Amino acid sequence: MKKMLAAAVSRVLGGGAQKPASRVLVASCNYSNDATFEIKKCDLHRLEEGPPVTAVLTREDGLQYYRMMQTVRRMELKADQLYKQKFIRGFCHLCDGQEACYVGLKAGANPSDHAITAYRAHGLCYAYGLSVQSILAELTGRRGGCAKGKGGSMHMYGRNFYGGNGIVGAQGQIFEAYNMAALWKLPCIFICENNRYGMGTAIERASASTDYYKRVNFIPGLRVDGMDVLCVREATKFAADYCRSGKGPIVMELQTYRYHGHSMSDPGISYRTREEIQNIRSKSDPIMLLKDKMLNNKLSSIEELKEIDVGVRKEIDDAAQFATTDPEPPLEELGHHVYNNNLPFEVRGTNQWIKFKSIS
Amino acid sequence: MAAVSGLVRRPLEQVSGLLRRRFHRTAPAALQVTVREAINQGMDEELERDEKVFLLGEEVAQYDGAYKVSRGLWKKYGDKRIIDTPISEMGFAGIAVGAAMAGLRPICEFMTFNFSMQAIDQVINSAAKTYYMSGGLQPVPIVFRGPNGASAGVAAQHSQCFAAWYGHCPGLKVVSPWNSEDAKGLIKSAIRDNNPVVVLENELMYGVPFEFSSEAQSKDFLVPIGKAKIERQGTHITVVSHSRPVGHCLEAATVLSKEGIECEVINMRTIRPMDIETIEASVVKTNHLVTVEGGWPQFGVGAEICARIMEGPAFNFLDAPAVRVTGADVPMPYAKILEDNSVPQVKDIIFAIKKTLNI
Numbered sequence: 053m054k055k056m057l058a059a060a061v062s063r064v065l066g067g068g069a070q071k072p073a074s075r076v077l078v079a080s081c082n083y084s085n086d087a088t089f090e091i092k093k094c095d096l097h098r099l100e101e102g103p104p105v106t107a108v109l110t111r112e113d114g115l116q117y118y119r120m121m122q123t124v125r126r127m128e129l130k131a132d133q134l135y136k137q138k139f140i141r142g143f144c145h146l147c148d149g150q151e152a153c154y155v156g157l158k159a160g161a162n163p164s165d166h167a168i169t170a171y172r173a174h175g176l177c178y179a180y181g182l183s184v185q186s187i188l189a190e191l192t193g194r195r196g197g198c199a200k201g202k203g204g205s206m207h208m209y210g211r212n213f214y215g216g217n218g219i220v221g222a223q224g225q226i227f228e229a230y231n232m233a234a235l236w237k238l239p240c241i242f243i244c245e246n247n248r249y250g251m252g253t254a255i256e257r258a259s260a261s262t263d264y265y266k267r268v269n270f271i272p273g274l275r276v277d278g279m280d281v282l283c284v285r286e287a288t289k290f291a292a293d294y295c296r297s298g299k300g301p302i303v304m305e306l307q308t309y310r311y312h313g314h315s316m317s318d319p320g321i322s323y324r325t326r327e328e329i330q331n332i333r334s335k336s337d338p339i340m341l342l343k344d345k346m347l348n349n350k351l352s353s354i355e356e357l358k359e360i361d362v363g364v365r366k367e368i369d370d371a372a373q374f375a376t377t378d379p380e381p382p383l384e385e386l387g388h389h390v391y392n393n394n395l396p397f398e399v400r401g402t403n404q405w406i407k408f409k410s411i412s
Numbered sequence: 413m414a415a416v417s418g419l420v421r422r423p424l425e426q427v428s429g430l431l432r433r434r435f436h437r438t439a440p441a442a443l444q445v446t447v448r449e450a451i452n453q454g455m456d457e458e459l460e461r462d463e464k465v466f467l468l469g470e471e472v473a474q475y476d477g478a479y480k481v482s483r484g485l486w487k488k489y490g491d492k493r494i495i496d497t498p499i500s501e502m503g504f505a506g507i508a509v510g511a512a513m514a515g516l517r518p519i520c521e522f523m524t525f526n527f528s529m530q531a532i533d534q535v536i537n538s539a540a541k542t543y544y545m546s547g548g549l550q551p552v553p554i555v556f557r558g559p560n561g562a563s564a565g566v567a568a569q570h571s572q573c574f575a576a577w578y579g580h581c582p583g584l585k586v587v588s589p590w591n592s593e594d595a596k597g598l599i600k601s602a603i604r605d606n607n608p609v610v611v612l613e614n615e616l617m618y619g620v621p622f623e624f625s626s627e628a629q630s631k632d633f634l635v636p637i638g639k640a641k642i643e644r645q646g647t648h649i650t651v652v653s654h655s656r657p658v659g660h661c662l663e664a665a666t667v668l669s670k671e672g673i674e675c676e677v678i679n680m681r682t683i684r685p686m687d688i689e690t691i692e693a694s695v696v697k698t699n700h701l702v703t704v705e706g707g708w709p710q711f712g713v714g715a716e717i718c719a720r721i722m723e724g725p726a727f728n729f730l731d732a733p734a735v736r737v738t739g740a741d742v743p744m745p746y747a748k749i750l751e752d753n754s755v756p757q758v759k760d761i762i763f764a765i766k767k768t769l770n771i
Binding site for chain 2: 141142143190193194195199201202203204205206207217218219220221222223224250251252253257258259322323380381383385386387390399400401402403404405406408
């Protein structure tokens with residue numbers, strides 16, 4: 053309260069207060085600082101107790117989560133548009149509907165925690181600090197992309213973030229990983245984004261047991277409401293604390309949903325009904341759920357959230373503009389980055405007379 | 413009595429035979445069949461012919477196939493013959509090999525051959541080597557099929573060509589169809605073969621239509637494994653290729669024909685066992701050789717062809733060193749300009765041909 057008054061005073065004294073700021077300022081005196089919410093209890097496997105069933109959401113955090121989720125949502129929808137306009141080629145796996153998973157994960161983890169994921173990566177890329185501009189420019193294959201245009205949708209990397217991977221070897225490899233993580237008590241959270249389908253196949257048709265959080269006999273697990281950003285945050289905090297305390301790995305199953313099909317080549321309605329998709333949108337949309345929480349508890353106002361929407365839209369539009377006008381990577385760089393920390397050498401092109409320089 | 417009935421019956425047969433022949437003569441305009449339809453037809457015919465044949469893989473049944481190659485098969489043959497698997501290549505490839513050992517004839521689909529790397533131990537150690545290791549006791553009549561090589565914009569992990577890797581292994585047969593007749597004839601031969609056969613299809617060719625001869629329309633149409641086809645006769649240079657690049661070679665040949673250069677274009681059809689004799693005979697005639705492939709140059713299909721030419725009679729007939737046109741020696745980049753320069757284009761083939769001919 054004091055801070056806000058001080059800010060108000062300084063703005064008045066500063067003179068020429070911009071209209072939008074003062075509007076917000078006056079309204080902000082009516083907002084609550086924070087609110088406490090009941091969140092869904094997580095299903096537990098081999099755990100005596102789980103994450104708390106209440107969560108405190110500060111106004112600041114709420115606005116940030118809202119902004120981040122809205123950014124991921126709009127970014128994915130923009131990617132859909134760019135794909136249909138053929139600015140994006142190849143494979144494009146969108147994650148709209150799953151925003152709470154990424155924002156909640158980031159909110160519950162430390163910046164120094166490392167992460168790796170599969171091909172539905174854009175949301176996590178953004179949560180891990182890649183800008184919308186660098187993501188969209190990578191999708192359109194331009195030099196301003198986060199991988200200089202050489203990786204594309206499934207191969208985006210960042211600090212402490214190992215991508216973005218196109219090959220998924222399901223059952224076998226993960227059990228090998230479970231075994232070694234548990235054996236050596238590695239501080240690893242295994243996260244399953246359970247969006248009910250593996251490509252075009254419902255999980256009931258592909259898994260003998262769909263209780264993924266219980267799959268490992270000797271690793272504890274949590275089943276989390278992946279559409280509630282607070283639930284994901286609290287579960288992540290709990291899981292991270294568990295790992296950091298030296299107890300070993302833990303499994304976290306996030307129950308979530310993707311609005312798009314598996315990829316842009318999949319309409320997503322041959323194996324699920326439009327009613328199902330619409331039902332989730334109207335009852336469980338993560339952004340809508342957060343918005344309702346904030347409005348009902350005076351953490352924000354419709355106007356304020358609308359302004360955030362406008363800001364996000366502009367950010368996405370600017371990024372898309374960049375992504376469609378930035379030049380492609382130069383041909384001379386085709387051979388670069390084959391090896392790291394290597395003397396420059398020559399890479400063969402499509403015949404023995406075409407050579408590209410390769411620099412680390 | 414028998415003689416009379418025979419007399420009565422025969423005229424009818426003769427009449428119907430005449431009618432049949434009439435239909436052939438007034439056949440409709442040449443039948444256009446896409447590569448996808450050809451593979452579908454080939455599998456359908458073999459599934460019908462032999463109940464031991466079955467198809468398994470990701471999305472092959474209820475989704476009609478990730479690339480719609482198995483469209484309609486699940487509806488026709490049901491759960492027992494067309495099986496959707498979980499996303500577990502090592503697992504279901506192993507299950508397929510076991511089924512083959514026990515006497516069934518599985519077609520194991522990899523959504524792309526990039527994913528076969530997850531299961532490569534089953535392909536090589538369980539399938540390819542077993543007949544040899546068992547001293548001839550245990551055959552493995554399995555087909556591994558799926559799209560191979562570069563597509564459009566699918567980037568590094570989804571664009572690798574596996575012709576050289578699989579072609580390296582004794583015990584495996586490896587085929588690489590280009591057009592629809594290749595696709596139908598080779599998949600049928602592969603299914604009927606008692607050995608593990610890798611069928612390297614191409615996603616960009618699935619939708620391309622080709623003319624289907626009347627032989628190809630038959631349910632017993634087979635393209636023999638191990639035999640290359642001369643797609644275009646020529647006298648000045650031999651151009652050898654497999655899969656989609658065969659089309660590029662024919663395009664290059666058309667362009668060069670206008671300049672008076674006649675290329676002999678050979679479609680390998682089979683990678684292993686390689687039909688080197690057809691290539692040798694051609695080189696003896698033309699004295700020049702260019703190989704074209706989508707895969708990486710080092711230890712590639714072209715490298716093997718060149719080595720074998722050196723070892724055989726055709727070496728003495730070469731007027732210039734053989735030249736390889738290949739993919740660029742980098743993981744496939746995503747950006748279009750980089751990707752375009754990482755796969756062999758028609759202009760690269762023309763360039764190589766002219767260089768070889770010293771033009």
